[in-house]
Amino acid sequence: AQTVTQSQPEMSVQEAETVTLSCTYDTSENNYYLFWYKQPPSRQMILVIRQEAYKQQNATENRFSVNFQKAAKSFSLKISDSQLGDTAMYFCAFRHGGSQGNLIFGKGTKLSVKP
Amino acid sequence: EAGVAQSPRYKIIEKRQSVAFWCNPISGHATLYWYQQILGQGPKLLIQFQNNGVVDDSQLPKDRFSAERLKGVDSTLKIQPAKLEDSAVYLCASSLATGVLWYGYTFGSGTRLTVV
Numbered sequence: 532a533q534t535v536t537q538s539q540p541e542m543s544v545q546e547a548e549t550v551t552l553s554c555t556y557d558t559s560e561n562n563y564y565l566f567w568y569k570q571p572p573s574r575q576m577i578l579v580i581r582q583e584a585y586k587q588q589n590a591t592e593n594r595f596s597v598n599f600q601k602a603a604k605s606f607s608l609k610i611s612d613s614q615l616g617d618t619a620m621y622f623c624a625f626r627h628g629g630s631q632g633n634l635i636f637g638k639g640t641k642l643s644v645k646p
Numbered sequence: 647e648a649g650v651a652q653s654p655r656y657k658i659i660e661k662r663q664s665v666a667f668w669c670n671p672i673s674g675h676a677t678l679y680w681y682q683q684i685l686g687q688g689p690k691l692l693i694q695f696q697n698n699g700v701v702d703d704s705q706l707p708k709d710r711f712s713a714e715r716l717k718g719v720d721s722t723l724k725i726q727p728a729k730l731e732d733s734a735v736y737l738c739a740s741s742l743a744t745g746v747l748w749y750g751y752t753f754g755s756g757t758r759l760t761v762v
Contacts, residue, residue, distance in 0.1 A: 535688075573755060574735055574737075574755050574756040574758070575753055575754070575755045575756070576689075576737065576739070576751075576753035577753075578750065578751075581750070622688050622689075624688075631677070631694075631696065631701060633679055633691045633694050633702065634679075634681075634689070634691070634739075634751065635691075636688030636689050636690070637688050638686070638687055638688050639686075639687070639688050
């Protein structure tokens with residue numbers, strides 16, 4: 532069974548600085564997707580970034596980028612120029628490939644951006 | 647496009663009572679998911695529907711939880727009778743898939759259930 536591990540329960544960063552959130556996963560599959568979701572107090576899960584396992588290039592979305600190390604089964608999220616609005620829970624998630632499948636989440640990292 | 651709608655937003659009940667949650671997915675999304683998120687944890691899948699059929703309900707506590715998706719659109723999740731450990735946020739999500747292609751999830755804002 533697939534598992535997702537986030538080893539940092541809480542992190543903090545000063546506004547405008549850079550922070551990296553860690554995630555490791557375990558799977559025997561070769562075709563899968565990895566995600567980072569943001570969950571603010573409103574509770575809605577917001578997609579931050581998505582990576583297809585077959586793509587060697589790391590995904591980037593504005594200030595958010597990932598370091599995807601397939602062999603090491605590592606998928607870290609880097610947030611550059613942190614903003615107060617980035618304060619939230621961040622969840623790493625795994626989905627196997629194909630048209631059917633559900634998300635398997637880690638336990639989350641609570642990120643606080645300090646002014 | 648309209649998002650995934652869920653209601654109610656909050657619910658407080660006493661243990662052993664029953665409760666129902668409602669979800670309206672994005673129009674055209676064939677797949678619907680119910681997740682349970684206990685405080686301090688990541689969401690865990692309870693049940694997955696494809697149209698009005700169940701794809702995966704292996705983690706649904708079937709002695710007390712039930713879910714249906716009539717006509718392959720709206721869905722309801724019911725708990726009867728509720729236990730203290732059912733206190734959690736219940737998230738609904740939907741996704742679009744055609745053939746082997748899959749286009750991502752959209753989540754609702756969830757229902758926060760407190761059992762006292």
